[in-house]
Amino acid sequence: MFVIVWTFLLVWLMIFHPCLAQDSNRSIEITNVDCIIYNISMLNCMWETNKEVPADSQFIVHFKQDDHAAACHLSIQKKQKEHFKCHFQQLEIKYNELQKINISVNGSNKDYKINTYSKLFNPFSIEKLNPPVNVHLSLSENNIILTWEQPPTEYNISKCCFIYEIMDSNGVRSQKTFKRNESISFTSPRADTSTMAFQVRVNGRSLCRNPGIWSHWSVVYLKQNHIPQYVGPVVASVIITLILVISFFLCIR
Template sequence: ASIALKYSLLLVYYRFFCFLADSTVQVLPPVNFTLTVTALAEVLLQWKPNPDQDQKNYSVSYGVEIMTPVKELYDTKNTHSIRIAVLHNGFSARVRTLLLYNNSQIESNWVTVKLQAPSGAVETSVTNLSCVIYTTVNNTASLHCTWLAGKEAPEDTKYFLFYRYNSYTEECQEYSKDKWKRNIGCRFSNTYIRANEIGQSVVIHINGSSKHAAIKPFEQLFNQNAIEKVNPPRNVTVSLKENNLQINWEEPISFVRKICFEYQLSIYNLKISYEQIVKTESNSFNLRIDDTCRYSIKVQANRQSWCNEGFWSDWTKPLYIGKNQNVFVYLWRALIPLSLVYLICHFLIRKTCSAEVAVI
């Protein structure tokens, strides 16, 4: 018991002396902290170690906190950091020095810097921005974006769209317009976007000009995989043996793995006007059907959620299978209304003629 007591006292003394030692260590904040916009939606954070900071026997790093637009806290041993963020509402961050001494971390005060939001009148920036990427077999991609004019944007407002992908920035040259001839859509037939890259951000920046108001710019970040519209499945075939419907197809033209895809089938019974929608992850599907009916078959594709789900592809062209004996039924259904119209008109004409004869 006496040995345990002595050990406890020594531990208390050790921690007390460590505390006294720590209290004598001066931790100074970094200096020359700056924020620089280096590209669309890109900010370079830079600072320098405090020249008066004693670094002998200390491990020095820095704590960085992004406060707006989205909170983020991280540590780094570098004296610079690049962040991707929308800047139309401003940007602010702070940094502090971290010293590791006697297995404990000692922190300096924070140094804070802000980027002011760009000027512009309220509700003049674009709204409801949406974009879609379409890829081709040669790994090129087109980009289509649409938006609405700001609620308070004057009729003479001219919007201009730019996209940035990695180090490439390009301005739109092909716009669509609203009734006031304001740009509300953009199409890039060829872009620097590469379909085989995963998780890259596409930066969209839209600014504007007007003689009557300062137009506030707007930025939005898109995950390229989340806005890609998958190509339709290929080589769809259908066959019918007795009442067993067999559907087969090949995966879309894409650079993603085959196992990433899921499919949706539309099986439409023309006889009773009933559509059945089925989802599957395989490249084939079979179903027992009423072989006295005629069916329309379509397939569309998408990536599964675990594989960066995007937009569903367009439907494939419909394929038809089954007996076509209901053509006479469809023809009869079309003729019935025409027959009724004819009878009604014929009755009204005869009645009119009879009335005229009676008057004479």
Template sequence: MAPAQAQMGTIFLLFIGISKAINDVQMLKPIDLSIEVLILGEVLLSWKPNVNPELESYVVKYNVLIKTPMKEEQYTTQNNSTKRMVALHKGLCAQVCAVYYEREKETARSQWAKAKLQAPPGANGTSITNLSCVIYTEASNNTAMDCSWLPGEEAPEDTQYFLFYRYNIHLEECQNYSRSHDGKRHSSCQFAKTDIQITEDTIVVIYVNGSSKHSTIKPFDQLFNPSTIERINPPMNITVALKQESLCAEWMKPVSVWPSPCFTYEINVSDWVTGSTKQLTVKDNSICLLTNSQSRYSVQVRAAGSDLCGNSKQWSAWSKPVFSDKPQKASVLLLLFLVYGALAGIMLLSAVLCTRFQLHRRLFPQVPAPRNPFKDLLSYNEAPTEGALEVISDIDDPEPNE
């Protein structure tokens, strides 16, 4: 027991001695820290190490802190330089300090070395505002991008804006602008085809500058992750059919670089007879629901990214309504059956009433036949019938005149 305690005490004293030794040594901060703009939205920070010779046995790493008015980022590197993508329209401050490690444990760090990158020139209030961009995949599998913005409140009336995008080393200026309602300024831009890959670990830099005869227009830049601004297309080729007492719908995934498991779907089923609607969320590209076979239904589907992938979680637009065919035919047959049944019932009822109340004699009495005079002449010798008048003619011959 005693030897173990003695060993622990020796280790403790050794640690205290090392700590005192480090504290007694001056920690020198890195020197010649500089910031260089390499390309739109990307800077290179570089510095020179400045390690005290007494601490060369320690592992030295560098803690880097980058600050902008919009963002703050801190990370560690063992290199003497580092590249970072960052929006630069409001300038940048960078700080670096040396961190000393022994046995993977931090023991000390130097003071901060500091450098500053000034914001680009331009009058305040002249840069664009409310920049918004969406990326989407067309039927041809081209990746397209649309961006829109508002003019700066202090921008002169003759200000004209110009947009550029950078993806990796590709830099391109917009060639297809739309103008504001007054027809003067560019207010949006459309790229029908880009080199952008919609992944969760890439960055697109959007840069907008401007020109005016009356003022220097301040530029504006913003960084986007393509997967977060992706506008997902609606699902395709939706089919709807009634199968006995079930309504079944199937569809294909949206036009996209993402595979089928990367999508979640929302289905809107409308009953056009009762006016009711039902919404369901599914992960498959088909569904069957118990329904009333005599109703008429329409189905709409929209898509969003699932948790399995890095695509956008925003819902797409609804697809156009697709109607079930069989309920419509069944409704027509039912209507014809009811009409013909009603007519048959009316005819049967009419026949019964006519027989019961002899309505046919009242409505259609028998017309007597006309008297035949020739028949009377031919039957003069017949005995008179009872009740008939007999005319007897008894006329004496006149006497001769005397």
């Protein structure tokens, strides 16, 4: 009975006593840490917290891969709970399945304890490739030919290790991969329109590496300088009519 009474009193104090309640609520957890590599050597890391972070808090994001380390500092100017982000520039990232990236996020505040969060990332799985380059459209007699080059990377990788997605003006999508000695091109039936647009984006292929994040779209436009089919008969009719009118007036004179 004695134990039950003391337990009840302790629980009551923790819930209703402001000092004890405040002490039990002075811990902030960092959650949902996620990072993206882009432009080959840049890194964005984002995270959330389980409760509102007070103003004047500081966050530090540590990047470490083998012997290379870097830090990113973030100062909170006003109360905030989500969408925290830190940006790294010009990192020396090694793209290797076995050389993981270690990201740790910790913070400090004079009134709260912000618990450290650590996570390992495969560099390929968080890589957002640059879009394909030198995208070009040309016309053959009956087809549209779309060509491009694979995106620049920090590592040497075969063209067969990429997968491409192509989307035309009508929103029709198709995916394509290429062999080592195959030219990078895509052929589509020629459309009966004066202007066409195609978009191309790229991702890693699981055949060679851990797929990452789809790149942004590369967009290319082509304006056809051809005469629509109905123009020929109309022009011919106008010319014949003019000839007949002129002949009529000449005969009268």
